[in-house]
Amino acid sequence: MKIVIIGGVAGGSKTAAKAKRLCPDAQVDIYTQDTHVSYSACGLPYYVQGNFEDYHNLIIRTPEKFRKDGIGVYLRHRVTKIYPENKKIEVRNLETDAKFYVQYDKLVIATGAKPVMPDIKNCHIKNVFTLRTVEDGINLRVQLRKSKTAVIVGGGYIGLELLEAFVANKVRTTMIERSRHIMSILDDEISELVQNFVETLYPDLTEVITGEYVKEILGEGYVTGVKTNTGKVIKADLVLLAAGVEPVVDIASEAGVKLGKTGAIKVNSRMETNIKDIYACGDCIENIYSMTGIPAWIPLGSNANKEGRCTAMNICGHPEDFEGVLGSAVTKYFGLTISRTGFTEKFARQNGFDTVSVMITKKDKAGYMPDAENVTLKLVADKRTHQLLGGQAIGCGDADKRINTLSTALLKYVTAEELSGADITYAPPFSTSIDPLISAARLLAEKLQK
Amino acid sequence: MKIVIIGGVAGGSKTAAKAKRLCPDAQVDIYTQDTHVSYSACGLPYYVQGNFEDYHNLIIRTPEKFRKDGIGVYLRHRVTKIYPENKKIEVRNLETDAKFYVQYDKLVIATGAKPVMPDIKNCHIKNVFTLRTVEDGINLRVQLRKSKTAVIVGGGYIGLELLEAFVANKVRTTMIERSRHIMSILDDEISELVQNFVETLYPDLTEVITGEYVKEILGEGYVTGVKTNTGKVIKADLVLLAAGVEPVVDIASEAGVKLGKTGAIKVNSRMETNIKDIYACGDCIENIYSMTGIPAWIPLGSNANKEGRCTAMNICGHPEDFEGVLGSAVTKYFGLTISRTGFTEKFARQNGFDTVSVMITKKDKAGYMPDAENVTLKLVADKRTHQLLGGQAIGCGDADKRINTLSTALLKYVTAEELSGADITYAPPFSTSIDPLISAARLLAEKLQK
Structure with a gap:
């Protein structure tokens, strides 16, 4: 064969x-x-950032x-x-x-998959990058270390991961996102929180422009900046195109x-x-x-x-079925974890579900533990069946744990009521005696029962 | 009413x-x-350790x-x-x-619940402690700061948490556990790993004695040490009794x-x-x-x-059922997380289950991330139905996340095969592209199918 x-x-x-x-x-x-x-394409942003030196590690x-x-x-x-x-x-x-x-x-x-090439004039000059292959990563890393300013076109996962990489390298970076918020793959109230965090963490090094798009790359031979649809000109020693894949x-x-x-x-x-x-x-x-x-x-x-x-x-003759996915994903921006599984509320509604949702913010650990941090959780359920459809969690606390706990519940069509009876590990350095996920599930169950 | x-x-x-x-x-x-x-009784060990100053926080x-x-x-x-x-x-x-x-x-x-008072002579003299109430915590903390040496009787959760508290305060501590291993609530191969970690982390400050027990508290009025059943005498400025509840x-x-x-x-x-x-x-x-x-x-x-x-x-007339528990629990010893949910293999066998289990050790994050650490996972399933019965995870990596992901699967009688199709979030700072839990579930499914 x-x-x-x-x-x-x-x-x-x-x-x-x-x-x-x-x-x-x-x-x-x-x-x-x-x-x-x-190779680990997902690791490229961390190589670019300098979390490790040798790309062979990927x-x-x-x-x-x-x-x-x-x-x-x-x-x-x-x-x-x-x-x-x-x-x-x-x-x-x-x-x-x-x-x-x-x-x-x-x-x-x-x-x-490959990066979407946005309809931008003069896109193919030097120091305009996309990030897909190891070569892309090597080249971007070299140029990043020579740059003082940068523009990132697109505020999705890759854009955000590279924003961290750029800012960590003290490169003043402007992120330009066409939608109303960066991370628009999440529900609006969650993406807003992400955006607030990004804008306030290193304000001297970061600017976020939303609802606008780049029309033209400026520079001859080498990029010198970009011009947006409103005529704004932004200087840049490098431009990263991350407008989706x-x-x-x-x-x-x-x-x-x-x-x-x-x-x-x-x-x-x-x-x-x-x-x-x-x-x-x-x-x-x-x-x-x-x-x-x-x-x-x-x-x-x-x-x-x-x-x-x-x-x-x-x-090879060992029949096996791939049962599908939940869309579980995670990323981070410095200390902020951004995680999701299942449907966002907007996706659920676009697909005809009548949804009920809750959003709560709680400490991820016992409040008296010195490293306790917030986690904000949104849970979405179907109004008729009470079946959970998805969840999003962000925070400087352990958001990812809650999303993964939810993910196996989604596998088996768990309802909000059932999730509120989940038995989540508790000790002060790891959780609160009633875990934020349980609190959210209870609140959702109460809302559904009204 | x-x-x-x-x-x-x-x-x-x-x-x-x-x-x-x-x-x-x-x-x-x-x-x-x-x-x-x-009050948070679970927080007492962290107050004793000095993670925060004011017991009112509890x-x-x-x-x-x-x-x-x-x-x-x-x-x-x-x-x-x-x-x-x-x-x-x-x-x-x-x-x-x-x-x-x-x-x-x-x-x-x-x-x-209350601490079991072991059958030890001279148990009621000064500076012999148990830890149950806020007062116990306050008194223990005061004495700890005056002590150079200590003995902990019992190597379960509370014993281990207080061992961390004592060692973090530079008090040379001997833990004496009657069973073959400390943390004997876990399966032997897991408790062995915990014990190895404890013995090697701060060898100058820690001694672990197993298969032996304290027969007598030494000292008049104030404790000066303990004597074990083999006649061993160990000096101590304080003794903590944590031989179960x-x-x-x-x-x-x-x-x-x-x-x-x-x-x-x-x-x-x-x-x-x-x-x-x-x-x-x-x-x-x-x-x-x-x-x-x-x-x-x-x-x-x-x-x-x-x-x-x-x-x-x-x-109050709002009938609700409490459906039961999974025994999910977590603790830590400095950087080592110890977590479990469901049955241990020995508990399952004692209760008549024909079990199949696997144990693996993997990195908790992409290997090229500088803070990747190991996590060791044991999964237990029923041989006939392939239903998962429980899991234990320890490691300096994120063990707790995997156990909580498993816990909601247990809620719904998930099989090893089904868990291997779980959709766990992946990004290099959070996981490996095939999460350790998925790897373990797959290995278990293969073993069950043999």
Whole structure:
């Protein structure tokens, strides 16, 4: 059996490694246009920031290790076309520009996601960056250390993580976000809190502009600044474009692979596309929310790893279903943790749910412990069934613990009432005797019962 | 309606406050032999250690606040007898030694737990302490600051928390535990790890002796040391007895209130004892494991609070069931977190389960993050149903998050296979792309499927 995998970051490299373990006799080859495989893309902002010095730390498995295990790795090889009827792909060697064809028995599309290129004039001059690959990280880190000012276009996860990186390096940074708030993936009242925190933590180094967008990059050859739609000019020695990501689906789609309503590749629970012997996994596929079956595109390394594993299991004759995701995610901005699982209230309403929600702020530990900090929790439930639909937590306290505790409850359709009976560990350095999550669940249950 | 509550720490004071809110017209009175009500007993070790200076921080509601809310508080009043047929109690004022009787419509027994007094000679001389009340904490803290050496009898939660307090104050301390390991409430392989950590962290200040017990306290008037059953003599300026706790059930039991097989008071899910109009809550009652209905005595502040609330709801005509507990608990020894939920493997086996378990050690965060630390996880499942029965986690990494994530899964009878599909938040500062809990669940699922 010949297994060909397109893309080698999280989903692709996980598929390869697991498939080779399960079917040692199979030929397993990874083709990627990238110069690296099997790296932690989520770790790039922390490398840029300088939390560690050597980018090799981000690499989970080197090409040499893959080859030693009998897995072929073709770096700088772009797959340009899929021929499902002949079960072959067209590959271009980006070094030599040579074109050739490769047969497959099973094809895995793990082409990932790429930064959305916003419609900005003069976008391709020097020191305008996106962050996707290890190379991007290396280049950005070098330029960051030479810069005094920067602009970040977009206030989502990556924008925020790089804002921390920039500010930690004492680079005065302006974040420009088109929506009303940064972190607009969260409910408004939560994103407002994030934004307040960002604006007040290092006011000398940080400016946040919302409801505005960059029209033009300024500079000849090298960036010198940006101009917004209102004519504002902001100086910058570097510009980072982090205006969202989109699934890489072009060659899949050209070959007749069906996309879902989110624009990402549609797969079934066995990671199969609509075309026989073509699987897909990782950031290029559409997920399903396990609480409800609603499709959503949630490109995260945690999902990609599980999907890669599941793809390999199914290819190698160990049928396994990937039951869906909850959209659990976490990030931080210096001391502030931002975490979520399940639906935001706005997503739930967009999808026709009649929601009831509560938001509370409590200490994360016994108030007399010197390191007790606040955590703000929002819980969302369905009005009719009382089933919990999701939660968001932010704070300098331990917000992430509460969200993960909620996440396994969502797996099993727990109601607000049931969650209020949860048994959460308590000791003064870890929690309050009634954990903030229990308080929130109780308050929500009371509101639902009215 | 006249509601009389015996005991006023967590369960009793919660019942009082909630009942008064629900039934403002009821007369609510707390009788306690203690000098304080409504305090965080779990916080006493941290007060002793010096994490904060003022013991008033431990007090949640003062007697004055209770009285302002219309709740009677009778400190230093010991209830000596219950007359269920006449619905009255006998009370002794410990200051004046006066005896009197109080009528009730609803009686709540919240007498809590007390330290087991081990069978040790000369136990009642000065500077031999137990830790139960605020007074105990104040006295222990004063003596600790005058001491150079100490002995702790017992290596459970309280013993360990006070070992940290003593060692942090540079008092050379010997812990003596009768069992083979300290923290013997955990499975052996986990308690061994705890013990290794304790023995190696501050070897100049700490000695742990296991499989031995104290026979005699040495000293006349003031403690000077202890002698063990093997004749070992250990010098000590103070001795702490922390050889376990037991439910305070004497007056309840004399009045005909039924005890469960654990020796604590048996209640139904509405917190009613076998005698009409007598309720019980807090550390004096027997709990039920919600996964299985097996009775267990799990005296914890988190449970007591929930039980107190539930008692008040039922007394005040808002029927509510307390569905049971999971035995979730956490403590720490300096940087080491020790956390558990559900059954240990030995408890499961003692109760007739055919168990399968796994234990893994992984980084709690992406390995390249400078503050990544280990967490060791043990998961236990039932061999036939694959239902998870419990988990234990220890480590300098974030062990508690994993246990709480597991705890809500236990609420809903989740199997190892289902847990391996959990969606846990991932970002390099918070987790690994495949969280240690997922890794453990997968390994367990594979082992179960063999």
